[in-house]
Amino acid sequence: MNFLELCVRVREESGVSGTGPASTVNQVGVLAKIVGWVRDANNDIEKLKSEWRFLWRRALTVLVVGKQSYSPLELNVSELKSMQRIRVGDTILREIDWNEWVECYELQTGQGLPQVFAIAPDNRFYFYPAPDTAYSVTIDYFSKPARLVNDADVPQMPEEHHDCIVQKALMFYAHFEEDQALYQLAAMRYEEKLSQLCSDQLPRMGFARGPF
Template identity: 30%
Template sequence: MNYLQLCQRLREKVGASGEGPLSVAGQRGEYARIVNWIDEAWIEVQRLHNTWAWMHKEASGSLVPGLMAYTAASFGISDFGRWDINDIRLYDVDVSDEKYLLHKDYDQFKAVYGVGKQTPGRPGYVSVNRANEIVFGPVP
């Protein structure tokens, strides 16, 4: 059942008049409330369990020398909720030198890598900053 069908089913269940909605876009009045209820329910379902496999995707990208913080879009991620920082790996040329990065709480991370002039190096730590960006330390 798709989003529109869920809205139509809800309209039927609550006994609202009409045959619609015929679309989820641009609704007003009673149909707008139905569409909004389905939207809110979908968000609640997604928040029930953050370990559902369908909510996880793998991504990869390159780190830029001198750049510590990266958005999801930096790695080509368009539908994003949160980082799984317990499974971040890094390698230079190929997987032969791949290693897991260790997670640091952001306040601890900032105390080490967010003050003073940083010496670039191969990152060994990862965290998520207040802007929901993934940050690497030391800076690449």
């Protein structure tokens, strides 16, 4: 479902009379509130876990010879929320914190195949050593939540889990209307749908192999 279809679904399930909304913009009254509740529900769910599989991204780019510092935009990761790994050529780089970078690498001027990287407080990326050739770079990361704005915007989570958004928005509506029965029903359904989303979209738990 897209943003508008989600809003219509919430209006129908809430029991609000009439039709619509016909659009997600320029609404008034309860329809405007429904639009806001759907937007907030999607945003809350996306922010709930930083490692949702539907937020995983892979960016490809090329480093510039001798260039040590790069903006997120230059590395095609402008929507970065959390880093998973960076591979330069066939080498997976070690991430270090900014303090270690300042203390150990900031004044180094060597060039070669990068081995470590750090992310500065302003979100710029720094590599050491600076590349001595135009190495290919692969960056695996998790993106920021995407705010629903236009009618045709589609949530990032798989469509089979969109009812999780509907039930969360119904909880907002029921709280506003002080409808305890609807709130309890929507909350129960939300927890069920959220559990399914977590099972499907969070990393699988593994167990280390023992010596035998």
